[in-house]
Amino acid sequence: MIAFCGLDCSACEAYKATVADDDNLREKVAKEWSELNHVTITPDMINCAGCRADGPKTVFCASLCQIRQCALKKGFSTCGDCEVMDRCDKVAMIHKTNRQARENLKR
Numbered sequence: 001m002i003a004f005c006g007l008d009c010s011a012c013e014a015y016k017a018t019v020a021d022d023d024n025l026r027e028k029v030a031k032e033w034s035e036l037n038h039v040t041i042t043p044d045m046i047n048c049a050g051c052r053a054d055g056p057k058t059v060f061c062a063s064l065c066q067i068r069q070c071a072l073k074k075g076f077s078t079c080g081d082c083e084v085m086d087r088c089d090k091v092a093m094i095h096k097t098n099r100q101a102r103e104n105l106k107r
Contacts, residue, residue, distance in 0.1 A: 001053075002104045003051035004071040008100070009048070013028070017046050018046070026043040027043045029041075030042055030046050051065075070090060079091045079105055080104075080107075
């Protein structure tokens with residue numbers, strides 16, 4: 001369940017809400033993400049089977065995530081397959097705040 005960027009999708013509350021079909025968690029996540037991102041996110045938008053898995057994605061993961069779009073365009077399994085990952089500004093924003101994500105890709 002490692003995303004293109006190295007984050008662990010199974011730790012994401014949107015993924016957890018989807019797997020458990022938990023509408024209360026969807027409502028909680030929608031409220032938190034709306035406040036955090038200053039946009040309206042509704043509970044029905046909180047459905048994600050994981051970044052690299054078949055199935056639903058959140059709006060951000062499906063179409064707005066530059067990291068995911070780049071990896072898909074290049075045909076990589078993850079950013080760990082990319083020769084410029086250590087110099088990439090896109091994935092650096094994740095790796096600066098989450099060292100585990102980078103380690104996940106180095107394995």
